[in-house]
Amino acid sequence: MNRYSKFLLVSALLCIPLLNSQANSCQLVADSGQAPLVLGKKKLSVFWSQEYSGSDLVKSEMTKIPWASDVKVALYDSGFEREFINVSDDIRVDKKNATRRVMVGHHGTNVANIINGPSHYGSTDKADYMALRNVYFSRVYVEEFEKYQESGIYPRVISNSYGWSNSLEIQEQSFKARDNNVMWFLAAGNDYPTSISEVEDNSGAILVGSYAPSGLQSAFSQISDNVVILSPADDMQASIDGKGRHNHFGGTSGATPLVAANAINIISILPEIRIDQYTSLLKKTALPSFEQVNEDKNAPGLFNGYKAFRVAFKVATKCQNKLVTQDKQECVELELNNDENYIFSSSQINTDSIYDESAGCEERKAHLMLLRKKTLLENRAEDWQKLAQFYTHYGFEKNAEFAHHMARGFQLDNTLRKELQDSAIAVLKEERFFDSYFRYQHYFDKKYQLSLASMLVHDSKLSPYWLSSFLVRYGENLDPTVVDYLNHSLKYAREDVVEYIYDVLYR
Incomplete structure (x- = not known):
């Protein structure tokens, strides 16, 4: 059995329904036989990120476009497992290495399957991989670009979920990529509130952040004025790992390949599109984010892959009959700037x-x-x-x-404020300390602070470290009632909690 046959076998096994699934009924929400997640007592569909972005709709419609062509793609990550990736046998696929040991390449394999994995996992069938490189060392980037320059063949899309640190060498390659109309997608990073590395932030790459199932920006997703879009991932994105198993992936590492896959689909039907045009398309078709509505209208919106694709399809159908390349490029430029192509209307649907x-x-x-x-x-x-x-x-x-x-358009009224606050408390009780709600706790009222303080003092099942750290974030804005409560609680609080109470009081 060859590697691709093994991959198909694994794909088939992943799609076998679980005993408690809707095997004998009409399954309206896809799950590939996997159980849904439960967050704060709320059930979440397995392929929510594809549903939110419309990536599954795009993949389905792509099969009906006769002129769609394959797109050359490179993946830069931390190692891959060839047998669990839909890739031809004649290209380079790097294993994961740590010093002299070869390890399982879970991360890169997850990324690849978000792009073109089987069934509902992948978002495109048009990825023609040139190489899947382990980029642990910056010289690998240089090596790859030397090959591109020598051959004159560059990938049209690079998906890069592995950080650059502060490598000026890699930054230089990103500008070479932009000059050659390569769309280089880079994960914005998962270390908020730390700033994005300067060489990553000011580069030729398209920076992608992450948002959570709530629609709120992920608690960890780093941000800057150069982050183009927020894509659904958080820490619960469905993928297939380096052992061929269904897996919960995510972070900006998972958000990035979802957007890269959309670019592959669009380039497949509109090869003339430039990197600046695609970036503009992402922004113009995005759904409004909480930040855009309540904080900064220039903040990144939420990735709407389906609308971006449908606009590109409109443009492609209007421009594909132009015989001269220059005429076609001018047509694409004109139509992408035509606001009418972004307007859609349809009749009411009988639900x-x-x-x-x-x-x-x-x-x-x-x-x-x-x-x-x-x-x-x-x-x-x-x-x-x-x-x-x-x-x-x-x-x-x-x-x-x-x-x-x-x-409701994320309008921050009392109803939304209470919902976010109650949800934050609910996920705390499930020991989810990195949920998106905590990014917005500065909007919460005194009741939330008192709930945190009460859990810190009385709930021995929850981490006092995390409960106290959320209170410490309020700094001088900690409510006086909470301060009085914590001071009083020092008389009877558990010994292991007292030091954390002191951390809050004397921050």
């Missing part, structure tokens, strides 16, 4: 048929797909509300939370 169990399964799926497409293309509150109702009806409360946020 009753989605819930009608007497109707055919394919008919119900088709109506749900129409609702999802309409929602992503038009971004209308009433459509988001219908999508929220669908997810609520089938028990996916976490997906419904995102749809409700989009329906």
Whole structure:
């Protein structure tokens, strides 16, 4: 059995339904036989990141475009497992190495499967890999670009989820890439509030951040004025690891290949598109983020892969009959700047048929797909509300939370503030200390601070380190009532907690 046959076998095994799945019913929400996640007592669909971004819709529509062509792609990461990646046998695929030991390449394998993995895992079938390189040393980047320069053949897309540190050498290669119209996607990093490395921030790469199932920016996702887009990943993105197993991946490492896959699809149908045009397309088609609405209108929006693709498809159909390359490029430039190409309208969708169990399964799926497409293309509150109702009806409360946020446009009123605050407390009790809600705790009221203080003093099951660290973040803004409560609690608090209370009081 060759490597690709093994890969297909693993793909098939991953798609075998679990005993408690909807094997004998109409499965409207894809799960490939995997159990949904539960966060703060809210159920989340397995392939939520593909659903939120519409990547699955794009992949489906790509199969119907006869002129779509393969796109040359390079992956820069920390090692790969060839047998669990959809890649030809005649290209270089690097293993993961730590000094003299060869280790399992989980990280790079996860990244590759987010791009073109089997079934619902991957978002494109048009990736033609040139090489999958372990870039532990900066000289590997230089080596790769020397090959490109010698051959005159460059990848059109580079997906890079591995950090550069402060390598000026790599930064130089990124500018060479931009000069050759290579779209180099780079993970923004997972060390917020630390600043993004200067050489990464001021480079030729397209920086990608991460957002969570709530729609809020991931607690760890680093940010700067140069981050182009936030893509759904957090720490619970479905992928396949270096042992061929279903896995929860994520971080900006997972957000990046999802956007890279979208670029591959768009280049496949619109090869004339330039890197600056694609960056503009991402921004113009993005869904509004919390930061854009409440803090800074220039902050990155939420990745809307389906709308970006549909705009590109409009442009491609208008320009593909131009016979002269220059004429085609001018047409692409003109149409990408034509605001009319970003406007979509469709009739109202009868959502009753989605819930009608007497109707055919394919008919119900088709109506749900129409609702999802309409929602992503038009971004209308009433459509988001219908999508929220669908997810609520089938028990996916976490997906419904995102749809409700989009329906209300992330307007920070008392209702949203309370919802975020209550959700933060709920996930704390599940010991999720890196959830997106904590990025926004400066908007929460005194009740939240008192809840943290009470859990610190009384709940022996939760980490006093993390509870105290959230309180310490308030600094001088810690409510006086909380200060008094903690001072009083020193008389009876557990010995192992007293030092943390002191940390909060004398920060």
